[in-house]
Amino acid sequence: MKVLVPVKRVIDYNVKARVKADQSGVDLANVKMSMNPFDEISVEEAVRLKEKGVVGEIVAVSVGPTQAQETLRTALAMGADRAILVNAESADLEPLAVAKVLKAVVAEENPEVVIIGKQAIDGDNNAVGQMLSALLDWPQATFASSIEVAGGKAKVTREVDGGLQTLEVDLPAVITVDLRLNEPRYASLPNIMKAKKKPLDVKELAALGADVAPRLKVLKVTEPPKRAGGVKVESAADLVQKLKNEAGVL
Secondary structure (H helix, E strand, O other), X not given: XXXXXXXXXXXXXXXXXXXXXXXXXXXXXXXXXXEOHHHHHHHHHHHHHHHOOOOOEEEEEEEEOOOHHHHHHHHHHHOOOEEEEXXXXXXXXXXXXXXXXXXXXXXXXXXXXXXXXXXXXOOOOOOHHHHHHHHHOOOEEEEEEEEEEXXXXXXXXXXXXXXXXXXXXXXXXXXXXXXXXXXXXXXXXXXHHHHOOOOEEEEEHHHHOOOOOOOOOOOOOOOOOOOOOOOOOOOHHHHHHHHHHOOOOO
């Protein structure tokens, strides 16, 4: 069984994002970049399935600039077998465009499962997995907190408001993963060295023939308002009054 794992290069989750002075976007100059945390979880899950003997090959794919090769090398060091970079040097692709590019990659690779992080921490769109499923006409199981693959089916447990929901989908399928699925491993130094010798293919975006024309226009990007300071109240009655009259939550 072959698993395709898309990964994205994003601002490291420990770094506070800065908005450009002209409010046209987020400033990426001299900012530490890392693999999207949800994608680390998807890579880890694919590796665990391979360790169980369920998966035979793991292919990591990224749609982004040349620097995304570093992200792919991280995936290779974690246990992926090979990697593909779709070079989108000058394009800030929307979720639909990324899904169309991934559809073209799936057509070439023919994986049985696509395991992808539920969202990227930069755009927080939570859309690529669902859009890819629709474009491929494959079943989808989102927000996975447990995955079992056997007999041409995947049993996925997902967290919902009322508790846990377990789905069984026929393969091929798209699965998006949530935070509680696993704890990603750290890449060891020997595996980092081995990753440098694993194959990493570079494909040009235009060669895949996907329609990546933008459908959205960003008007402006602003920082969230600063949190106001708290106040002390003398009694429970004062608290209720403030919640009712000032906060408007009662």
